[in-house]
Amino acid sequence: MYDSAKTIEDLFEENDRLKQRIKELERSESDHCLAERALRNSAERFRSLVEATSDWIWETDYRGIYTYASPKVKDILGYEPLEVLGRAVTDLMPPGEAERVAEILAEHLERPKPFQRLENINLHKDGRIVVIETSGIPIINEWGHLEGYRGIDRDITRRRKAEEGLRATFKAVPVGLSIMKDRIFRSVNQAWCDITGYSDPEIIGRSTRILYEDDAEYERVGRELYPEVSEQAIASVQTRHRRKDGGIRDMVLTAALLQSEGSSLETVVVLEDITDRNRKEQDLRESQQFLRTIFDNTHDAIVVHDAEGRILDCNQKMLEIHDISREEALESSFLDCFPAEDSPGELQKKLWDRVMKGESFQFEQRARRLSDGSTFEAEVAVKRLVLANRPLILANVRDITQRKAAEAALREREETFRALVENCGDGIVRFDRNHRYLYVNRFVIEHTGFPLSPGEFIGKTFEDVGFSREICDEGHEIVERGFVSGEIIRHQFQQPDGLWLDVIQIPEKDDSGEVKAVISSARDITERKENEALWRVLFQAAPLAICAVGEDRVIMRVNDYCLRTFGYLPEEMVGRTARFLYFSDEDYRAAGEALYSTQYAMKELRMRRKDGASIWALVGRSYLDGTSDSGGSIIVFQDITSRKALEEQLRQAQKMEAIGQLAGGVAHDFNNILQAILGYTNMVLMSLGTEDRHYRKLKEVEKAGEKAAALTRQLLAFSRRQVLQLGPLDLNAVIDNLMKMLRRLIGENIELDILPGSALWKVNADRGQMEQVLINLCVNARDAMPDGGRLSIETQNAWLDDGVCARHDGAKPGRYVQMSITDSGCGMDPETKSKIFEPFYTTKGKLQGTGLGLATVYGIIRQHEGIVQVDSEPGEGARFKICLPVIESSEQELFEEETVLPPGGHETILMAEDDAPLRFLTEEILKMAGYRVLAAVDGEDALRIYRGHAQEIDLLLLDVIMPRKGGRCVYDEIRAVHPGIRCLFMSGYSEDALHTNFILTSGLKLIQKPFKPPDLLKMLRRELDGSRSEASPEDRRVPGVSQRASA
Incomplete structure (x- = not known):
């Protein structure tokens, strides 16, 4: 590597290695010269490099005192190297900076570590500020101790001033600018902060995501903007930013690439708020659209x-x-x-x-x-x-x-209107402010009697025309009222000649609302006034409740019949809405819907009298003038309370008839079944001793059968389909005979009072049925007094007039015997009282009553052509009144007590029964009693047997209802050839073969199924012996009827 390419750090490291090498050479005498030469070469290279660099190279000891300074110190700070040596690093700095650097220096001297590009401020020898960027490494000796620092200082004063100028420009530019890396804010200017509402500290270091409404918009901008920036170095996109205060603004982002490192991009972004511009453009478009819309829709x-x-x-x-x-x-x-x-x-x-x-x-x-x-x-x-x-x-x-076309039509209408006004049957006049005529039609000309043409009326007053003073004064008053009020005025008055006029004043106003003329229309209503007088007479004389009501259903007028119907005085009805005539708001509302939904309406409604009583009325309504324009109506009430009561009685009778038909339909077959059960059970019981182990079990079977038979008879009784065997009956005797039973029945905690009427008339009744009525009513009273009380039974003669009988279907005025049963029990509310005679209705708990007791009472009394009344209030007890018509015959009832079982006999009996088990049972009963029996399977078979044994047969025992021919037909055919033949009929239910309206035909004998063998034998013996004496109360009861009934 060339020396010029080496860094200061490389030179320092190489120098250290040379020093180490020199020390090694010193140990070796032979290497001494070599080491010395290498050291000189290295020092020369180091000196050449130091002198060639533009930076100042320095060394300090462990205290921070300069021990070496390269010649470049003079170019940077103006000092000679010797002037620097021996001075502390902080001696060349301003006081404030010296304190800051001293703290940093102390930290590095205490814990030696390299440092790079630390900025500090130094003072030039001439007093100028010089910004230095310094880097250094610690010098560690062979013992690991810090000897000092060696480093290099670079003058960055000019660069820093350029950066500050650039920063000031960046901050001051009025366009939003930001520098970001990978969409993370590194710097923003004030304009950016103003646009977004965020301050500089709030946004630096945060993602640009905070400015977007949602992730989708943030990702869209990322997809559209930055790939293009990466390729084209600059790109723009429109988006919407959310300000810090939540406001949404339209923006244009323009991003320019600063530098890229792989996928990382550093960009400068220009932010332009175009919200106002977009709004103006939108306003312009809307304005253009608005004007175009108006343009196109004129x-x-x-x-x-x-x-x-x-x-x-x-x-x-x-x-x-x-x-x-x-x-x-x-x-x-x-x-x-x-x-x-x-x-x-x-x-x-x-x-x-x-x-x-x-x-x-x-x-x-x-x-x-x-x-x-x-x-x-x-x-x-x-x-x-x-x-x-x-x-x-x-x-x-x-x-x-x-x-x-409209103008032509208007001209035509004006001509038509003029023709109508000229030829109408009313007088039409137009007056000005001074009450002068502006127009009169032909009617006025013809009916005023003045020889004036229409043109001669114009401009004249009433006086000018020649009207009387009285008419002039009234005319001026009416016209002036039209000008003063500015409203439509209607007025009726009668002229001296008796003519009635209905005058309507209509103000004619100008654009300012001032009345400029009054149009008057006068109509001759003399005939109508006469009709109204007639109507008032009819209104008062009508036998119906009539009232006139206004549009708001306020009563304006009532006739006398209406006052009597509802029990009010005139001042108590007139001026009030009709709400007080109804029991509830719902009734009032429903009546309004029914009566006011059409022009004419009629409805049956339940109304309320002043005393609180309820009446039924047939209500009719019609508008006063035949249309809804007037708003007023005439209401007519017809009291139909009595008719509704009769309808209710008819519905009750029809209900009883329907249930009776149902009961009768099952009674025949059901009683045949019970006859077999009770007959065989009774025969077995007679053959067993009371100590037999099966005796009690069979007695329970017998009791169950008797209860079923009693239930069937109750069904027939309340539906009035039980065949009655009527005769003169003293109700006092019936009560007296039942005294012991009644006392046991009601219990010791109820006090029983008997109040028999003196010289009591006799009634035509079935004794057994009357006993049934009395028992049922007493049981009902007992159940109403669970904690004890008082029960009284009272009889008396009574006379029922037309008024009483009218409230009870089928009742006839005349003499009656009244039996009253009164208790001190819990009483009944109106709803319960209205249902007590309905079959199967009961106030008792489940399985505690059949609901047939009072229904049976009602059926029996109505079948006897009597009436039943009940009076009761909650907590006040109840009173049942039974009224039975008196019998006019003086025939007396005779009672016989039979205390022994009836004897049998050896006579021949023709017995006809279509039910095989019953036929075998009856035949066995008769044979066991010693009778000779000829058994027939139906009516035709009975006639066939009779024709073969006519001289042998002593009595006929016939079932009433049989296939091919019934028992009554068989009897009538045999009696035609043998008038004296005796006959006893058997029936579980008979429609009309033996009775008229379920009252047994005189001379016929009937035993009702199911019956006990002794009862059958008693009646057979009586018929065979020809006895005319009456049976005891026990015998007179229909055989098989239970002596206790459910209330």
Whole structure:
């Protein structure tokens, strides 16, 4: 390596090696000369290099005292080398700098280490400031101790001044400048900070990502800008930056390459804020678009021509009128739109010349459509303009075809209106401010009686025409009110001759709103006034509640019948909205929707009387004048409460009828099944002793069967399809016979009071059914008093009039026996009370009641043509009133107590039963009693057997309903040939074979299924013996009916 290519550090290292080598040579006598020569050569090379370099080379001891200074020190600091030796490093520096460097020097002397390019300020011998860049390495002896430092100083004063000038320029330039490396800020000027809002410390060392709205924009700029900078050395891109305060600005970035090292780029970037420029450009575009939009959307066609009349531009309306494209329009001229045939060509030329001289014209002319040559009426305004020293002609063209047509139509309407005003049936007059006539129509001329023509009225006052003082005064007052109020005024008055006039004053105002005239219309309403008087008479005399209401449903007038219907005084109804006639806001709203949705409406509504009572009304509404213009209406209320009650009774009767049909449909087959179960069970029980181990089990089967039979009879009873065996009955005796049972039934915690009526009339009733009613009502009362209470049963004679009977379907006025059952229980609310007679309705818990008890009571009493009433309030107990019609016959009921089992016999019985198990059971019962039995499977079979054994048969035992022929038909055919034949019918349910309206036909005997064998044998024996005595209360009950029923 050449010496000139070596660095100072290389020379220092080589010198050290030579020194080491000299020491080695000193150890060796033989090498001494060689070492001395090498040392001299090395020192010479070192001296030549030191003198050749432009830098100052120095050495210090371990205290920082110069021990060597190269000659270049004089060029840099002005000192001779000897003047420097022995002086401290800091002696050549200003005081402040000397202190700073002393701290650095102390650190390096304490912990020796190399240093490079440390800047410090020195004082030239002549006092000038010299900026030095110094580098040095420590000198370590063979013992590892610091001997000093050896280094080199370079004068960078001129470079530093250039850098400071460049930096000042960088900072002061008004364009945003930054120096960055790999998009990391190294330096920014003030303009950059002003644009971005960041200060210098906030941005230096940070990525340019902080200036972008999102990563996508940051990456886009990176992709588009820096590859081009790398290739072209300079590039630009538009982007959007986010300022520190969050504001978004439009920017142009221009980047120039400073240096590149592989993929690393150092660039200077110019930042230009173009937000305002973009905004101005956008404003300009929007302004142009705004003006163009207005230009294209004006009502008139706007056309710009050159001096020769060629079209240079036009708006959208021009294209629409002519139905052409813009290109077609730009190929046309003014004369194409207004051809010479509509006006002389010379006239057009003169007009054009005058326009070119600056005159403006507006005229109407027929124009020609450029698309098809058709013409239309046009209003044209032409004016000369000069733009950019270029004369232009601006033409506004308006299609006035419709306006022309409208003007013609207006003239026609005016003529029509004038004809209507002249010939209408009202007097039309127009007055000025001084009440002078400005116009009168023909009606006024004909009906005032003055010999004046229409023209002679004009300009005259009431007095000038000749009206009476009374009419003049009233006329002036009415007209003046029209001028003063400025409002439409309606007034009715009667003239001295009895003529009624309805006058409407209409103010006619000018543009400032001042009344300049009053138009008066007078109509003869004498006939209407007479009709109104008649209407008022009818309004009061009508047997309907009528009221007149306003648009807001405020009552304006009511008739007397309306007051009586709702129980109010006139002042309590007039002036109020009709809301108080309804129970709730929802009812009021629903009524409004129903009544006001059409011109005429009718609706059944529940209304409220003053006393709070509810009534049903058929409500009709109609507008007062037949239209909705007046807003007023006439409301008519017809009280239909009684009709609604009858309808409810009819619905209840229909419901009972439907359930009765259902009950009857199943009763026959169900009772046949129960007959077999109970019959065989009873026969087995009679054959067993009470101590038998199966006896109690069979008794439970029997009880279950009896309950099922009772349930079927209850279904038939509440639906009034139970066949009754009626007779004269004393209700006091019924109550007396049931006393012991009732006391056991209601329990010891309920006190029972019996209040029998004296000389009680007898009723035509079925004893068993009446006992059923009494038991059910007592059970119902017991359940209403779980903690005890008082139950009273009272009977009395009563007379029901038409008013009472009208509330109960089928009831007839006359004598009745009333039985009242009153309890002190929990009572009932109105909703419960309205449902208690419905089948299966119960207030008891699940599995605690069938819901048939009171329904059964209702069915039985209604079947007896009686009525049931209930009075109850919550917490006040309940009272059930049963009213039964009195029997007029004096026949007495006789009761027999049978305490022994009926005896059998040896007679012959013809038995007909279509159900095989029942037929076998009945046959076995009869045979066990000693009877001879002839069994038939149906009616035809029974007749066949009878014809073969007519002389042997003592009694007929017939099922009512059988295939081929029923029991009643069999009986009637046999009785026709054998009138004295005895017969007993069996039935689980009979539709109409043995009864009329479910009352047993006189002379017929019936045992209802399911029955017990003893009951059958009792009735057979009685019929065979011909006994006419009545059975005991137990016998008179329909066999199989349970003595306890569910309430």
